Amino acid sequence: MIAPISQITLSPSLSTFTQTQQAAQARLVGDIGGTNARFAIVDERDRLSHVRVLHCADFAGPEEALRSYVELEAIALPAVAAFGIANPVTGDEVAMTNHRWRFSVEHLRQRMGLDRLLLVNDFTALALSLPQLAQDERHAVGGGTPVAGQAIGLIGPGTGLGVSGLLPAADGYLPLQGEGGHVTLAARDAREVRIIEWMWRHHDHVSAERVLSGPGLVMLHDAVRDLAAAPPRKLGSADITGQALAGTCPYCAEALDLFCALLGTVAGDLALTLGASGGVYLGGGILPRLGPLFAQSRFRSRFEDKGRFSSYLARIPTFVIDAPYAALRGAAAALKCPVRVGYDTTKQAQ
Structure with a gap:
């Protein structure tokens, strides 16, 4: 009688071979932002382990952060790695937009x-x-139903403003590699015109990222106070959000209200540009902290506020991503992407 597989004990040599094979298939993945760097190991079944978040400001560069990660986790690095980074990736040399790190990929x-x-x-x-997200790893804001096999948009405020998406192809999806966060921000009403005019005093170009980011929320708060002739009060983005949620500061509340409304405008522009019938997803580190307030904000109404195309946008769903390490899984997927993405460097054969 043959024993069930679950009862078979591998011989030491076979067990060692299997473990070695699995280790060879493991990959190192990273998600490097302007504030935090997240690292993990992905196994042969695309499962994450050894997840650790490090503060970028604590390290001179990614090499130092990686060496600290290896030491803290007490692991050997896999031979293959993929990192997402909050920056344009156009070649070997990287100079981060929202952080001091400068390095060569090779x-x-x-x-x-x-x-x-x-x-x-x-x-x-x-x-x-995004195609890997489970139902409980996202929550809808507003109505609409995703259409399978159609374009998907992605936008998210954090230290900066990330923008991307997926375009349907014969064998799945092709990812966008752009810098849509730096499009020029448009006003929808007279109040927003005054806000943007205030920002022109400080920046020649008022991009979406200038406003729809952590530093942007601080600028919004400063603008609101100044336009109300209120005395200046220096607050960080977390303090502004906290006081807005607590209802203890009307200037913080207006800044956060403007933030959500303007994000709705930019997300709606993205949906129109891509024809994102597959939905628009919202990432970044800010929105998950807002809780129910975001769903009650002007985000969705402004998303749909596109005149003759309001009914078109009303059919497109918007989702907040509730998976904190989704980008790590996406970095692993980039290694298997059928088209060239980013900058790929390999060890040359001797």
Whole structure:
């Protein structure tokens, strides 16, 4: 009688071979933002382990952060790695927009002893994770139903403003690799015109990211106070959000209200540009902290507020992503992407 597989004990040599094979299939993944760097190991079944979040400001560069990660987790690095990074990825040299890190992808690969290192924009990585999200890893804001096999939009405020999406192709989806967060911000009403005019005093170009980000929320609060002739009060984005949610500061409340409304405008523009009948997903670190307030905000009404195309947008659903490590799964997916994404460097055969 043959024993069930669950009762078979592998011989030491076979067990060692299996463990070695699994280790060879493991990949190192990362999600590097302007504030935090997240690292993890992905196994042969695309499961995450050894997830750790490090503060970018604590390290001189990604090499130092990676060495700290390896030491803290007490692991050996896999031979293959993929990182999403909050920055354009156009070649070997990387100079982060919202952080001081400057590095060469190839030099980092060599220093860490990797056979392959793929670097992609962080929102390209996050976009690649969207088809993998479970129902409980997202929640809808407003109505609409996603249409299978259609374009999907992605936008998210954090330290900066990430924008990407997925376009349908014969064998799945192709991810967008752009910098849509730096489009020019448009006003919808006279109040927003005054806000943007105030920001022109400080910046020649008022992009969406200038306002729809953590630093942007601080600028919004400063603008609201100044336009009301209120005395200046220096608050961080977390303090502004907290006081707005608590209802203890009318200027914080208006700043957050404007933030959500303007995000709705930009997200609606993205949906129109892509024809995103598959839905628009909202990532980044800010929105999950808002809880029910975001669903009650002007975001959705402004998303649909596009004149003759309001009914078109009303059919497109919007979802807040509730999976904190989705971008890590997306980085792993980038390694198997059928088209070239980001900057890929490999060890040359001797």
